Amino acid sequence: MVSLLSNISFIQARRLSYKSIISWYAGLVKSKPHEAPFNHIIQIGDPTLRTTSQEIPRHLIKSDEVKFLIKRMEKVMQKYNCVGLAAPQLGIPFRLFLIQFSEKQLNYYKPQEREVKEMQVVPLKVIINPRVEVTDYTKLTFVESCESVRGFHAEVPRYRGIKLTALDDKESAFEMNVVGWPARIIQHEVDHLNGKMYTDVMRRTTFACSCWQVVNERGGKVELPYGAD
Ligand SMILES: [Zn+2]
Secondary structure (H helix, E strand, O other), X not given: OHHHHHHHHHHHHHOOOHHHHHHHHHHHHHXXXXXOOOOXXXXXXXXXXXXXXXXXXXXXXXXXXXXXXXXXXHHHHHHHOOOEEEHHHHOOOEOEEEEEXXXXXXXXXXXHHHHHOOOOOEEEEEXXXXXXXEEEEEEEEXXXXXXXXXXXXXXXXXXXXXXXXXXXXXXXXXXEEEEOHHHHHXXXXXXXXXXXXXXXXXXXXXXXXXXXXXXXXXXXXXXXXXXXX
8 A cells, every 4th residue: 555655746736846756755754754755675566666767966975964864875776785776676766776895795705606607796886877888898697686586586787887977975977987796786776776677687487486496395385585684
């Protein structure tokens, strides 16, 4: 029910101006703390994940609403231990995402895998209104997952190298030239801003439940939590 109400609010908001969207969002935060931006990650099927998100006007980047949204995203990202999170995944269709690939997350992989996938540590970065240019058209295919398709994974082809141009949370413009794993994370997150999911571009026959063996071991008695509290 909560999700239905939020979707109706969202559809109504789509017809309004940026100013109206900000006040609509501010209204949600003050009067309906249980609505977007959520404390959980929304799941595939929610119409917000199929929306083309809107740019954040530069003068609103330091607004209380956007600051609040970024803080909430940082909190949820930590809670779910994910390497990227886009604003629409919390129910807010803005062109904003966060990436982070920590030393701890890097160490989860074996050295050989790190090398093949060109993994490297990426400090937490706020990315607003991104533009992506492909710098290396080589397609690399590796297993990928998404917290909005919780409990599954698949092989997904992505370009090896990209140049990212964007604004950060201080309104400063920056550029990043990246290859390998960080380029994959960024392509995944930018897709979210365009209403695209990895399931649209995955190798379909590789789509798998991430715990199918456990399902067998426990005779089907496995629960998948959608919140990470
Ligand atoms: Zn995702």
